[in-house]
Amino acid sequence: MFVLRQCLTLGTKSSVRNFAAATNLVNVKINEDTGVVIMELNKPPVNSLNYELLEAMHRTLVKLENERCSGMILTSSSPNTFSAGLDLLEMYKPTVDKARKFWGMLQNTWIKLYSAPYPTVAAINGHSPAGGCLLAMSCEYRIMVPKKKIGLNETQLGIVAPQWFQDCMKNIIGSRQAEKALIAGTLFSSEEAAKIGLIDELATDKEDLMKKAHDFMDEQLGLPPLARSTVKIGFRKDTLNRLINSREVDTKYFIDFIFQPKVQESLEMYLQALKKK
Numbered sequence: 001m002f003v004l005r006q007c008l009t010l011g012t013k014s015s016v017r018n019f020a021a022a023t024n025l026v027n028v029k030i031n032e033d034t035g036v037v038i039m040e041l042n043k044p045p046v047n048s049l050n051y052e053l054l055e056a057m058h059r060t061l062v063k064l065e066n067e068r069c070s071g072m073i074l075t076s077s078s079p080n081t082f083s084a085g086l087d088l089l090e091m092y093k094p095t096v097d098k099a100r101k102f103w104g105m106l107q108n109t110w111i112k113l114y115s116a117p118y119p120t121v122a123a124i125n126g127h128s129p130a131g132g133c134l135l136a137m138s139c140e141y142r143i144m145v146p147k148k149k150i151g152l153n154e155t156q157l158g159i160v161a162p163q164w165f166q167d168c169m170k171n172i173i174g175s176r177q178a179e180k181a182l183i184a185g186t187l188f189s190s191e192e193a194a195k196i197g198l199i200d201e202l203a204t205d206k207e208d209l210m211k212k213a214h215d216f217m218d219e220q221l222g223l224p225p226l227a228r229s230t231v232k233i234g235f236r237k238d239t240l241n242r243l244i245n246s247r248e249v250d251t252k253y254f255i256d257f258i259f260q261p262k263v264q265e266s267l268e269m270y271l272q273a274l275k276k277k
């Protein structure tokens with residue numbers, strides 16, 4: 001049974017609720033017996049990743065480093081969407097300062113998630129485009145409900161998936177498949193994603209999704225943790241270091257790119273199309 005665990009917070013059950021309620025943007029539950037955490041994104045309607053949601057995730061990931069967290073399942077409270085990716089409003093006519101702060105928080109959050117030593121599973125309970133796909137790809141294992149969409153569709157919006165987004169995809173589906181998918185900005189159905197290995201398993205529904213996520217976690221918890229995490233980090237270090245060693249350059253690419261008038265036009269048109277749906 002899952003209970004909110006005291007040591008995640010300041011010591012009482014009500015402080016646990018305060019920790020989550022401080023933003024309300026992520027629900028965090030931990031199994032007292034196993035140490036497995038469920039982090040549920042909770043920014044209706046579509047968990048678009050704005051600064052505040054990223055900060056809430058980042059803060060949680062930092063806290064988990066100091067806790068007896070043995071593994072994490074990432075999912076969402078939305079019935080239809082895991083995450084709609086980066087909040088387009090963060091990129092549409094921001095100030096330079098705001099855009100810089102936003103991008104820095106995205107980098108921070110990704111670095112923490114990608115390098116987490118404990119096993120991580122994305123329980124993808126709905127659509128997962130662009131930054132949503134990045135979150136899923138940053139976990140070690142992906143399980144998805146049927147008939148939803150996942151992929152790095154940036155090109156379709158007139159923007160470009162940054163190098164580290166691209167690297168994550170390459171690491172999972174291989175260079176050739178990733179190149180094709182990134183150039184076209186392909187959004188794969190859950191079923192197609194399973195065929196190319198972008199996701200590891202299909203689930204029938206949310207209940208089955210969570211069951212499969214726990215099954216994966218149970219398998220991982222049977223492995224010696226230090227050996228497990230050493231191999232994981234060994235595989236991920238080049239991708240991580242590539243961003244860590246070039247954070248400023250990456251931020252400059254982002255700022256220079258989104259402030260181009262053509263990119264702002266594309267974002268405006270895309271936002272309008274989303275509203276008109």
Ligand SMILES: CCCCCCCCCCCC/C=C/CC(=O)SCCNC(=O)CCNC(=O)[C@H](O)C(C)(C)COP(=O)(O)OP(=O)(O)OC[C@H]1O[C@@H](n2cnc3c(N)ncnc32)[C@H](O)[C@@H]1OP(=O)(O)O
Binds near residue numbers: 131
């Ligand atoms: C290699 C070197 C490269 C060097 C150059 C690098 C330069 C860097 C460039 C910049 C890179 C930027 C990277 C960006 C990555 C991203 O993540 S961009 C975001 C992409 N996201 C999407 O395309 C998803 C858009 N949303 C949808 O497709 C749908 O909403 C959905 C399928 C997720 C869900 O559909 P549905 O349930 O039908 O909900 P909707 O009615 O569509 O939406 C509800 C509501 O939410 C608003 N919304 C949806 N998505 C977003 C979003 N991403 N941001 C902000 N808002 C969003 C939508 O407008 C609706 O609003 P209203 O209720 O109408 O107000």
